[in-house]
Amino acid sequence: MSVEWEQVIVASRDPVALGRWWCEALDWVVVNDGPVVLEIRPEVGRSPGIMFVPSERAKLGQNRLHIDLRPDDQDAEVDRLIGRGASRVDVGQSDVSWVVLADPEGNEFCVLSARSATSNP
Template sequence: MALEWEQVNVDAADPVALGRWWAEALGWVVVNDAAEEYEIRPAQDRLPGLLFAPVPEGKTVKNRLHSDFRPDDQEAEVARLLGLGARHADVGQGDGVTWVVLADPEGNEFCVLSSRRP
């Protein structure tokens, strides 16, 4: 038996708006733009994707699962994401960590790791 990772599902108050935000943030393509299932992927035929689905309740606590992203330039990437509408988030990371915790427009946390050094 084999499993293929198809997608990660993201609950959203506004799946289309949040999906569009993540598509721009990641440079991914939209493969389904329905309000009930808005899906983006790295490329049309490349998995896994992110599927945004509507839920009536809002986010209330820290995510138990989050994504980490490793940029070429952490400072520039954090500035770009903040410019798109992300905001800084405090999940108890403390001072002196090498990553930056941000939240998307609906409050889902993610980390921008330090840049890789050669």
């Protein structure tokens, strides 16, 4: 028996707008552009994807699951994402090598430092 990670579902007040934000942030493609649901993937036919679905409830509290991004240049990526509408957030991380940001609806995610040739995956 095997299993494949297909996608993550994100409940959102405005799933189309938030999905497009993440699509541009990740440089992915839209594969399902419904009137109230938006699905993005790294490329057509490639997993995992992220599907944004409607929710009337506002986000409350810290995410229990979040995305970690590993760019080539952490500072440049943090600046780029903030310029696109992300914001810095404090979730109690103190002095760490990653930066915690939130997307326009307040979902936290981390921007890690660049992977060195000697670091673990």
